[in-house]
Amino acid sequence: MRVLLVLDHPYTLASAENVPHRRSFTAAVAAAAVRGATAAGHEVDVIDLAADGFSPVMTREDLVAWRQGAVVDPLVDNYQRRLLAADHLVFAFPVWWEAMPAATKGFLDRVLTKGVVFAERPGARGNPFHNLMPRLGGVTVLSVMTTPDKAYRWWYRDPLTKILFKGTFGKIGVGNLRWINFDRVAGRTPEQRRRLLDDTERRFATLAPDRRGPLARGKRRAPGAPLTRSGT
Incomplete structure (x- = not known):
C-alpha cells in the first residue's frame, strides 16, 4: 500500500529528533508514523510542506x-x-487557533482541484461531488494541540474534522x-x-489497506466523528 504523509510544521521533518530548541512533537509523530508504516512493508511518500516552500495562497492565476x-x-x-497515486493519506500538523495551520488549508485549496481530484455533477440530487481518486481508501489526521481533548470536542465543537472530514474528504466521497x-x-512528561x-x-x-469504493449503507462513519483517540 502506498501511504502519502503530508507534514505541516515550520521546523520540517528534520525537527523530529529530541534536540532542545530544534524539536517538534508534530514532526516526531510524523516520523513515528513513517517508521511504523515502513516496518509494515508499506511504501511511504512524505510531503514536507515547509521544506518544499509551499505557499498556501491561492493566486489569481491559480484560481483561473x-x-x-x-x-x-x-x-x-x-x-x-502523488495524491492520485496514494492508497492512504495522512496529515500531521499542530492545531493553531483551534484549526490547522495555513499550509494545510492551502493544500486543500490549491491541490484539491476540481476536474483533477473531484468532479462536480450539475443538477445532481444531494451531494454534487464525485471522487476522482479511485485509489484513495482513507484519510488519517494526526493533530497536536495544547487544548484539552474534551474542551476541543464539546466547547469548540471540533472544527478540525468538520473542515477536513465533513467539509472536504467526506464531501468528495x-x-x-x-x-x-x-x-x-505542553504538559506531558x-x-x-x-x-x-x-x-x-x-x-x-x-x-491495513482501506476498503475502497463508494461507502456502503450502514458502513459509513460520520465525517468528523471521533474515530480514534490518542493522548487522552
Missing part, C-alpha cells in the same frame, strides 16, 4: 486554472500526482476517516511523550 481543471504551479502539479489527537502536549510516539508507531505498523 482551478476553474478550468488545471494548475499553473509545478509544485501543486507534483502534489496532485472518501471513506475511512480517522482522527488521532494528541492533546495537552518526556516519558508520556515517548509512549505516545511508540503507540503511533505501533498503530501504523498494523495499518
Whole structure:
C-alpha cells in the first residue's frame, strides 16, 4: 500500500529528533508514523510542506486554472500526482487557533482541484461531488494541540474534522476517516511523550489497506466523528 504523509510544521521533518530548541512533537509523530508504516512493508511518500516552500495562497492565476481543471504551479502539479497515486493519506500538523495551520488549508485549496481530484455533477440530487481518486481508501489526521481533548470536542465543537472530514474528504466521497489527537502536549512528561510516539508507531505498523469504493449503507462513519483517540 502506498501511504502519502503530508507534514505541516515550520521546523520540517528534520525537527523530529529530541534536540532542545530544534524539536517538534508534530514532526516526531510524523516520523513515528513513517517508521511504523515502513516496518509494515508499506511504501511511504512524505510531503514536507515547509521544506518544499509551499505557499498556501491561492493566486489569481491559480484560481483561473482551478476553474478550468488545471494548475499553473509545478509544485501543486507534483502534489496532485502523488495524491492520485496514494492508497492512504495522512496529515500531521499542530492545531493553531483551534484549526490547522495555513499550509494545510492551502493544500486543500490549491491541490484539491476540481476536474483533477473531484468532479462536480450539475443538477445532481444531494451531494454534487464525485471522487476522482479511485485509489484513495482513507484519510488519517494526526493533530497536536495544547487544548484539552474534551474542551476541543464539546466547547469548540471540533472544527478540525468538520473542515477536513465533513467539509472536504467526506464531501468528495472518501471513506475511512480517522482522527488521532494528541492533546495537552505542553504538559506531558518526556516519558508520556515517548509512549505516545511508540503507540503511533505501533498503530501504523498494523495499518491495513482501506476498503475502497463508494461507502456502503450502514458502513459509513460520520465525517468528523471521533474515530480514534490518542493522548487522552
